[in-house]
Amino acid sequence: MSQRELAIRAEGLVKHFKDVKAVDGVDLEVPAGTVYGVLGPNGAGKTTTVRMLATLLRPDAGSATVFGRDLIADAASVRSQVSLTGQYASLDEDLTGIENLVLLSRLYGYGKPAARERAADLLEAFGLTAAAGKQVKAYSGGMRRRLDIAASIIVTPKLLFLDEPTTGLDPRSRNQVWDVVRTIVGEGTTVLLTTQYLEEADQLASRIAVIDTGRVIAEGTPGQLKSSVGAGSIRVRLHHADQRDHARQILVEALAGEVELDDDPVALTARLAPGQDTAVQGSHALGELARGGVLVDDFSLGQPSLDEVFLALTNKVDA
Amino acid sequence: MTVTQTTTKSDADAPAPVERDHLRRLLATGERPAAPSAFASARAFAWRSMLKIKHVPEQLFDILLFPIMMLLMFTYLFGGAIAGGTGDYLQFLLPGIMVMSIVMTTMYTGMSVNIDINKGVSDRFRTLPIWRAAPMVGYLLADVFRYAAAGAVMFGTGMVMGYRPEGGAAGVLLGVGLLLVFCFAFSWLWTWLGLITRSEKTVMSISMSIMFPLTFLSNIMVDPSTMPGWLQPVVKNTPISQLVDGVRGLFDGNVDSASVATTLIWSAGFIAVFGFLTIRAYNRK
Numbered sequence: 382m383s384q385r386e387l388a389i390r391a392e393g394l395v396k397h398f399k400d401v402k403a404v405d406g407v408d409l410e411v412p413a414g415t416v417y418g419v420l421g422p423n424g425a426g427k428t429t430t431v432r433m434l435a436t437l438l439r440p441d442a443g444s445a446t447v448f449g450r451d452l453i454a455d456a457a458s459v460r461s462q463v464s465l466t467g468q469y470a471s472l473d474e475d476l477t478g479i480e481n482l483v484l485l486s487r488l489y490g491y492g493k494p495a496a497r498e499r500a501a502d503l504l505e506a507f508g509l510t511a512a513a514g515k516q517v518k519a520y521s522g523g524m525r526r527r528l529d530i531a532a533s534i535i536v537t538p539k540l541l542f543l544d545e546p547t548t549g550l551d552p553r554s555r556n557q558v559w560d561v562v563r564t565i566v567g568e569g570t571t572v573l574l575t576t577q578y579l580e581e582a583d584q585l586a587s588r589i590a591v592i593d594t595g596r597v598i599a600e601g602t603p604g605q606l607k608s609s610v611g612a613g614s615i616r617v618r619l620h621h622a623d624q625r626d627h628a629r630q631i632l633v634e635a636l637a638g639e640v641e642l643d644d645d646p647v648a649l650t651a652r653l654a655p656g657q658d659t660a661v662q663g664s665h666a667l668g669e670l671a672r673g674g675v676l677v678d679d680f681s682l683g684q685p686s687l688d689e690v691f692l693a694l695t696n697k698v699d700a
Numbered sequence: 701m702t703v704t705q706t707t708t709k710s711d712a713d714a715p716a717p718v719e720r721d722h723l724r725r726l727l728a729t730g731e732r733p734a735a736p737s738a739f740a741s742a743r744a745f746a747w748r749s750m751l752k753i754k755h756v757p758e759q760l761f762d763i764l765l766f767p768i769m770m771l772l773m774f775t776y777l778f779g780g781a782i783a784g785g786t787g788d789y790l791q792f793l794l795p796g797i798m799v800m801s802i803v804m805t806t807m808y809t810g811m812s813v814n815i816d817i818n819k820g821v822s823d824r825f826r827t828l829p830i831w832r833a834a835p836m837v838g839y840l841l842a843d844v845f846r847y848a849a850a851g852a853v854m855f856g857t858g859m860v861m862g863y864r865p866e867g868g869a870a871g872v873l874l875g876v877g878l879l880l881v882f883c884f885a886f887s888w889l890w891t892w893l894g895l896i897t898r899s900e901k902t903v904m905s906i907s908m909s910i911m912f913p914l915t916f917l918s919n920i921m922v923d924p925s926t927m928p929g930w931l932q933p934v935v936k937n938t939p940i941s942q943l944v945d946g947v948r949g950l951f952d953g954n955v956d957s958a959s960v961a962t963t964l965i966w967s968a969g970f971i972a973v974f975g976f977l978t979i980r981a982y983n984r985k
Binding site for chain 2 (some may be wrong): 432435436437439457460461463464465467468469470471472473474475476479480484485487488489490491492493502503505506507508510528532534535536537558561564565567568570
């Protein structure tokens with residue numbers, strides 16, 4: 382990594398809850414001005430890590446700095462640089478959208494007229510003007526997320542934590558959130574984003590740390606991570622179940638790899654070897670199937686799933 | 701007449717509620733204003749509580765209806781038995797029952813703090829660079845408003861029932877003022893409890909087991925000189941009895957300055973001890 386300014390430097394962060402080691406020695410180096418993805422399954426320690434870095438939890442051991450300020454000794458100064466959008470909307474559900482934003486604007490130090498203006502402006506930018514006077518408990522998941530992110534940029538933070546910003550959202554709302562994240566980072570804010578979805582980290586993050594059972598088990602660019610895990614897969618659904626053995630034969634020859642029969646009697650999955658180009662191999666396989674007279678209903682190329690990333694990475698750790 | 705055909709149909713159909721350019725402009729202008737003063741941030745939180753009353757007015761019923769019920773029940777049920785007549789008993793009871801019902805409602809503060817802390821919204825507040833005590837002080841300021849409302853309703857009901865304060869308007873206002881000061885101070889016990897307990901139910905049951913003995917073992921309903929000798933010094937010296945003596949004296953127009961002073965000392969003590977514990981618990985959460 383080049384000698385760029387670091388937004389976060391964390392060393393050996395540890396947090397235990399009773400007997401559970403939620404975070405068990407996490408090191409992170411987050412370059413300023415980028416989206417950094419923290420990827421991991423539920424219970425991996427993502428949220429606990431974020432809560433420590435946002436000054437909500439005191440680490441049991443380890444140290445961290447946010448833009449050079451010490452997380453523990455200088456917590457107040459860290460707070461003036463960061464914003465947090467938690468996993469569950471950090472809003473007051475009894476209040477309306479505009480009341481939430483006015484309240485927070487006032488807490489950031491805006492005077493009353495300026496707070497109202499800023500709140501109305503943010504609602505408009507996030508397409509929430511029509512819902513401004515509704516209580517937040519009546520908001521949909523996507524609207525809540527947008528309001529939550531709006532609340533996080535009342536004052537443009539140097540570092541924004543987004544804890545699973547798209548979990549539970551429909552695809553359209555998810556795309557909106559991605560759009561917002563790209564715009565925010567485009568204006569110079571560093572974003573630390575936790576997610577369970579490889580695709581999301583892939584879409585947004587320039588570097589990713591994979592966390593499992595409280596430890597970072599891999600770190601790198603999305604490309605590095607994927608190639609370390611292996612290539613993707615090709616999934617085929619046939620028109621006739623009785624052509625499956627024939628199709629399998631063709632795929633084994635075309636791809637020189639493993640081909641599994643799925644539980645679904647018309648489906649089979651071919652795993653590509655590391656280094657193989659998914660698109661090239663895919664079109665080759667499809668051509669061979671057509672030439673062999675196999676009727677294909679559905680044909681899809683897949684990236685390695687998060688499951689596969691984890692299996693591969695955790696096996697490596699155990700070995 | 702010419703018709704100009706607009707060809708932006710596909711754009712208009714696409715859902716694009718987030719306006720990127722607008723957002724960019726907001727990010728560019730989002731400079732940090734000067735941080736709010738401690739008082740301004742507490743006032744913002746008090747405003748939040750008032751908004752909650754606006755959106756959930758039911759919570760005000762509790763606080764206003766309960767005191768009236770207490771006043772009616774104790775006057776007409778026990779007045780005859782304890783003082784030989786409801787009229788005389790009301791003169792004795794009103795300041796005390798006002799103290800009892802309002803001090804009892806202070807425990808709702810602990811529950812609201814607990815509900816808040818278990819929701820995401822407190823994460824947001826705790827990452828703001830503001831005075832750490834502001835959310836609690838804000839709560840308590842709004843609560844003091846509710847207590848004042850409850851006090852006014854009780855006093856009004858008492859007047860209708862025939863209560864007449866010898867201390868006049870000034871005495872009543874000073875008495876209620878003393879009660880509000882004590883409630884504000886005493887509530888820090890509940891904010892601390894609200895922060896360290898797991899659920900609002902726990903807060904409720906702990907508060908109840910503190911409040912019941914504290915309010916009944918007092919001079920609110922009966923004169924302590926009717927109690928067994930060993931119990932009298934205990935009952936006479938609880939903070940609640942001292943407060944009742946102070947308020948009763950002010951209402952009746954024969955001010956018991958020792959009790960007023962003791963009450964103020966207790967209040968300072970509650971703020972010092974439980975205010976400290978509250979902020980410590982809040983920072984460690």
